Amino acid sequence: MNIEKTLENLRKNNMAAYFVENKNEALGLIKELMAKGETVSVGGSVTLGEAGVLDLLRSGDYNFLDRYKEGLTREEVTRVFKESFFADTYLTSSNAITEEGELYNVDGNANRVAAMLFGPKSVIVLAGKNKIVGSLKEAEKRVKTVAAPKNVKRLSMKTYCSEKGFCMGADDEKMCAGCQSEDRICASYTVMARQRIKDRVKVIIVNEELGY
Ligand code: SF4
DSSP states (O other), X not given: OOHHHHHHHHHHTTOEEEEESXXXXXXXXXXXXXXXXXXEEXXXXXXXXXXXXXXXXXXXXXXXXXXXXXXXXXXXXXXXXXXXXXXXXXXXXXXXXXXXXXXXXXXXXXXXXXXXXXXSXXXXXXXXXXXXXXSHHHHHHXXXXXXXXXXXXXTTOOOHHHHHSSOTTTTOSSTTOXXXXXXXXXXXXXXXXSOSSTTSEEEEEESSOOOO
């Protein structure tokens, strides 16, 4: 994995790119990238929880549109997803980051990828170095064999990969091969390449393993 090359190519693709040693440094940087009082929201991400970002957003310093708030109905969560388009800052991770400076993500609901692509003024992507891959082909493989199986397990969904630990289409050349389950979380596939708005997307790569 070539971190330097990844950072360089993210910048070529009009994304701000940062490299930090650990979660604490990442948290400090995130504080610098957001203004107190602004409206913030998050995409579903284990990385954000592990790095303490959710605690930071709940500190009272921000207007946090908290999709995880206890007692929210499905309709209220959906409303949070829609309101997130108007957030000042949207925080998330990425399923994979290629050394060519591309962000590759696969969503079930698509609320996360939709807000990454359009809406919030600023998008902060926090990712451990384990998310870096050589190419989009490797990114597809990473989702099918690492990210999706672990996520469906976390979300208690019933799919082939939640039982076997890998996608039934893992060796299929087709990007969207896989199961026919109602619980399938692989529905919308996005690649963010060169951005039109310079530095709207800010990618922080941490020199640690975070999330999956
Ligand atoms: S298509 Fe189905 S089996 Fe394959 S990774 Fe996605 S949820 Fe798992």
